[in-house]
Amino acid sequence: MPDPVLDVQRILDLDRAHVWHPYGPMPGQQEPLVVESAAGVRLKVAGAGELIDGMSSWWSAVHGYNHPVLNEAVRGQLDRMSHVMFGGLTHEPAVRLAKRLVDITPEGLEHVFLADSGSVSVEVAVKMCLQHWRSLGRPEKRRMLTWRGGYHGDTWQPMAVCDPQGGMHHLWQGVLPQQVFADLPPAGFDAYDETYAQHLRDLVGRHAHELAGVIVEPVVQGAGGMRFHSPRYLRALREACDAHDVLLVFDEIATGFGRTGALFAADHAAVTPDVMCLGKSLTGGYLTMAATLCTARVAEGIARGEVPVLAHGPTFMGNPLAAAVANASIDLLLGQDWQTEVKRIESGLRAGLAPAAELPGVRDVRVLGALGVVQLDHQADVEAATRAAVRAGVWLRPFRDLIYTMPPYITSDDDVARVGQAVRAAARASTEAQK
Ligand SMILES: Cc1ncc(COP(=O)(O)O)c(C=O)c1O
Numbered sequence: 416m417p418d419p420v421l422d423v424q425r426i427l428d429l430d431r432a433h434v435w436h437p438y439g440p441m442p443g444q445q446e447p448l449v450v451e452s453a454a455g456v457r458l459k460v461a462g463a464g465e466l467i468d469g470m471s472s473w474w475s476a477v478h479g480y481n482h483p484v485l486n487e488a489v490r491g492q493l494d495r496m497s498h499v500m501f502g503g504l505t506h507e508p509a510v511r512l513a514k515r516l517v518d519i520t521p522e523g524l525e526h527v528f529l530a531d532s533g534s535v536s537v538e539v540a541v542k543m544c545l546q547h548w549r550s551l552g553r554p555e556k557r558r559m560l561t562w563r564g565g566y567h568g569d570t571w572q573p574m575a576v577c578d579p580q581g582g583m584h585h586l587w588q589g590v591l592p593q594q595v596f597a598d599l600p601p602a603g604f605d606a607y608d609e610t611y612a613q614h615l616r617d618l619v620g621r622h623a624h625e626l627a628g629v630i631v632e633p634v635v636q637g638a639g640g641m642r643f644h645s646p647r648y649l650r651a652l653r654e655a656c657d658a659h660d661v662l663l664v665f666d667e668i669a670t671g672f673g674r675t676g677a678l679f680a681a682d683h684a685a686v687t688p689d690v691m692c693l694g695k696s697l698t699g700g701y702l703t704m705a706a707t708l709c710t711a712r713v714a715e716g717i718a719r720g721e722v723p724v725l726a727h728g729p730t731f732m733g734n735p736l737a738a739a740v741a742n743a744s745i746d747l748l749l750g751q752d753w754q755t756e757v758k759r760i761e762s763g764l765r766a767g768l769a770p771a772a773e774l775p776g777v778r779d780v781r782v783l784g785a786l787g788v789v790q791l792d793h794q795a796d797v798e799a800a801t802r803a804a805v806r807a808g809v810w811l812r813p814f815r816d817l818i819y820t821m822p823p824y825i826t827s828d829d830d831v832a833r834v835g836q837a838v839r840a841a842a843r844a845s846t847e848a849q850k
Pocket of ligand 1: 532537569638694
């Protein structure tokens, strides 16, 4: 017998009693909304009706919810096999996905490790870099360099390369591996400062003897502050890494699959990293899966070591359901004129967010691809801002001083306009709540 369906109050009571939410206190002091179902770009929320999802479930649901093609991909795979271990076994969905990722990512990335979350894919990326040099007899090359303002996930190695002060993990300073930090990249996709590029080159050169790799989020720093920077710094990093025998890792977990207007943010710079992490929208937001890709050079280095294997093997590695829906999601994306859709949303967000620049309490407004950001001059009042967005019929999840949105690519012009109104209402409400 299936469990009886819980009513909304019971869900909230049990949630409060037992359930930990992302970055949430325990026991729960914040009242979450109860989602009953989701279809297209709308979440059906108990007591609040239908809300347009302005967050794509944290960058992932690019095609929206309950999509017939993605549903069918999962259903079809479910009837064949939902999971099987990946050690010693392989299967069509995972192999097809790996080939597809090799084909669509920058030229030169050839080997694919299928991880079970974005953070794990970053762990694997760092392990690849360290092991590459260890295998080549250079174990002293074991630090990573990154720039300030980054975010790479919540497990140990990713936390060590998140922003050490402003980020969520400053609590662990002194406990995490000590990495090398460059200054914050100058703000603006179109701004370029040669002095900063030289700062990157100098730092890579100075620390090259101890650096296994450089890891950055290309073009957009996400949860570290939703900042945009010039793709030209990626080229400077590529040159510096090549000159000094350091590997270059791009974390495209947030930026991958079109969000910034290019299929991968690396494409803005025409740069191939040595290692690349993908996740989030890889499965269209249906199931958890991430991927770490690397070049033949990185893999061959590892293979030459005393331990010639990449010693990482999650139980759910290559999960067939996730791989099947990832294949369907990529087909769906590339089978349409996704650039036009992302540009359309970009124009809608520009129009909708521009008036926010005139609001009191707003420091900056910026849009790139299907990502819009209103930066406040104060810490957002999350409760007041969320309530205002919900009243405007939109789900947003502000953090720090940011009210931001990355709607699914299928969001209609009218709905993008409503998202814009909701972001403005949330900014206004947050500023009001300061008084
Ligand atoms: C750039 C980046 N890297 C890594 C991660 C971690 O991914 P996950 O939450 O799937 O572990 C995130 C998640 O927000 C991210 O934005």
